[in-house]
Amino acid sequence: MAWVTWRQNRIQLLACGTVLMAIALLALATGPAIRDAFQQQQLATCLPPASRSGCEIIVRHFQSEHATLPLVARYLVFVPALIAVFVGAPLLARELEHGTYRLAWTQGVTRRRWLLSQTLLLVAATVVGALALSAIVMWWRLPFDRLEGRMSPNRFEIEGVVVPAYALFALALGVFSGALLKRTVPAMTAALAAFVAVRLAVANFLRPHYLPPERDTAVGLTPSAHAHDWMLSNRLVDAVGRQISASRENLAIEHAQNARIDAQEYLLSLGWRRAVSFQPADRFWTFQAIEAAIFVGLAAAIILVTLRLVQRTPA
Amino acid sequence: MTAALETSALGKRFRRGWAVRDCTLSIPEQAIVGLAGPNGAGKSTLLALAVALLAPTEGSITVLGRDPWREPEALEEIGYVAQDSPLYRSFTVGETLDYARRMNARWDATIATRSLPELPSRRRVSALSAGERARLALAVALGKRPRLLLLDEPFARLDPKAGREFLQMLMDGVAETGATVVVASHVVADLERIADHIVLLSDGRVRLEGHVEELLTSHRLLTGAGRPLGRIRGVEEIVRERHSGRQMTLLARVSTPVVDPTWSIDKIGLEELLLAYMAPERLPKRSTDEKRRLRWHG
Numbered sequence: 001m002a003w004v005t006w007r008q009n010r011i012q013l014l015a016c017g018t019v020l021m022a023i024a025l026l027a028l029a030t031g032p033a034i035r036d037a038f039q040q041q042q043l044a045t046c047l048p049p050a051s052r053s054g055c056e057i058i059v060r061h062f063q064s065e066h067a068t069l070p071l072v073a074r075y076l077v078f079v080p081a082l083i084a085v086f087v088g089a090p091l092l093a094r095e096l097e098h099g100t101y102r103l104a105w106t107q108g109v110t111r112r113r114w115l116l117s118q119t120l121l122l123v124a125a126t127v128v129g130a131l132a133l134s135a136i137v138m139w140w141r142l143p144f145d146r147l148e149g150r151m152s153p154n155r156f157e158i159e160g161v162v163v164p165a166y167a168l169f170a171l172a173l174g175v176f177s178g179a180l181l182k183r184t185v186p187a188m189t190a191a192l193a194a195f196v197a198v199r200l201a202v203a204n205f206l207r208p209h210y211l212p213p214e215r216d217t218a219v220g221l222t223p224s225a226h227a228h229d230w231m232l233s234n235r236l237v238d239a240v241g242r243q244i245s246a247s248r249e250n251l252a253i254e255h256a257q258n259a260r261i262d263a264q265e266y267l268l269s270l271g272w273r274r275a276v277s278f279q280p281a282d283r284f285w286t287f288q289a290i291e292a293a294i295f296v297g298l299a300a301a302i303i304l305v306t307l308r309l310v311q312r313t314p315a
Numbered sequence: 316m317t318a319a320l321e322t323s324a325l326g327k328r329f330r331r332g333w334a335v336r337d338c339t340l341s342i343p344e345q346a347i348v349g350l351a352g353p354n355g356a357g358k359s360t361l362l363a364l365a366v367a368l369l370a371p372t373e374g375s376i377t378v379l380g381r382d383p384w385r386e387p388e389a390l391e392e393i394g395y396v397a398q399d400s401p402l403y404r405s406f407t408v409g410e411t412l413d414y415a416r417r418m419n420a421r422w423d424a425t426i427a428t429r430s431l432p433e434l435p436s437r438r439r440v441s442a443l444s445a446g447e448r449a450r451l452a453l454a455v456a457l458g459k460r461p462r463l464l465l466l467d468e469p470f471a472r473l474d475p476k477a478g479r480e481f482l483q484m485l486m487d488g489v490a491e492t493g494a495t496v497v498v499a500s501h502v503v504a505d506l507e508r509i510a511d512h513i514v515l516l517s518d519g520r521v522r523l524e525g526h527v528e529e530l531l532t533s534h535r536l537l538t539g540a541g542r543p544l545g546r547i548r549g550v551e552e553i554v555r556e557r558h559s560g561r562q563m564t565l566l567a568r569v570s571t572p573v574v575d576p577t578w579s580i581d582k583i584g585l586e587e588l589l590l591a592y593m594a595p596e597r598l599p600k601r602s603t604d605e606k607r608r609l610r611w612h613g
Binding site (some may be wrong): 001003007008098099100101102103104105107108109110111112116220315 | 363366367368385388390391395397399401402403405406410411413414415417419420421422452454457482
């Protein structure tokens, strides 16, 4: 069955391998230069909590010099999902669309074994590929992660074990929607839409609450102490902790400017402070494990439903 | 002797209605059965039920003594070629046979390859002619050494030459494997060339079933002057009655030779016989009870 799976999916698998290789080559081409710069500018000495004088300029210089590539790398968040959808959706949709299920499901290998072995082999390939991608990204982003942390969403979602978990979920969704819609292109579209919806819902509504967020009230108005943490909220409060509306804040700043006083100092003199809630950086792996478990669980449930669907409902 | 294919009150309903209804038949082993009937009669549905691509709505179907839906292992011994001979277009001929080998524990490469001597194994399926594709699909089915071979409209897309080649390969394969064969076709002439048994389906029901020879000897055309019909000696049942002017032609099922000088008696061809049994006046009228039941199911 391994040969059959390979023969029927080799175009998609080869395409995925090529994409992965290209990403690896890009990482190898650009990674060492970034690491050298990190070394030469002695950025390690600027990592919090020990920060020497002049660090602010050095860090900002490094960040602006290497600003584009991390922005591009953020789009890697889509790669495992796309790949999985392109591999997953055609698996059943293609057979049902072209009528070849009438060949595949009437051979000596039972329908159940056929689906199980195809799915499991593709699952294995997806997990291996996505882990490799995640490892490449983690290696490449190491200098940036040391400066900026990796807890905020656009870094959290391209590193660690959530990458294979997302890919697995996308693959399962693809296979399922293929079985349901029976046509390749609609199945891909539906799977992608469902994937994006679930991913956004989890990231926005569930992930902030995996563990109760921590709170801090800073007297200074720039909460640079939490650079590595994931900021959930950042509000201006008065001395007794009531939130200050944006219009009141604007009014106060305007007042300070009219009176030719430094706005920051004026706000401080009023007793106003910043209240932040955040998920600390050291929860990275806990959150990774929780989020990965959610998506692997969803993927397993979808695959089981698909197995039942294909086995029980006749074509 | 167990039947190769047996159904009992089998029914399959789709959203648009019943495709097979109240279908009871038994196909003996070693028979070569022509499954006849007009388009939409339920032939494909019946074959799909036999290979568990579909599940029955009611009744039961047994293939080689097993329920294919509950015991999918039964498929190991069934060769099935669906309509239009589905194959993977991107595969080569060799890969297709390789695929079949890996998908079937009982695979017999010699039977499969012997019947395709002139097909280069490097040729892609998408580059094959309709006849070559049909023969490759048949080779995949024969390579399983099937005890039961089910073919759904195998001649539909073949020109006469390709049809003859396909038929030759089928007969050789059947001789070698000893399989029971069911060939579904709406073209009676195609069935006449191979079948020794006929099952006629119309509107999802069995209209006629039997050995071809026996069916032909037990039916006669009676032509004579028009008259009110009484009992005719030797006639069991009048299947069809046709009037043209003063003449009247009866298609009759007979038990003994009809000896009656007022009728001229002729043999009937298989095609005309099947057409007569398909005729709408032969279909049972729907009772009001059934109508209500149909509405009930939506």
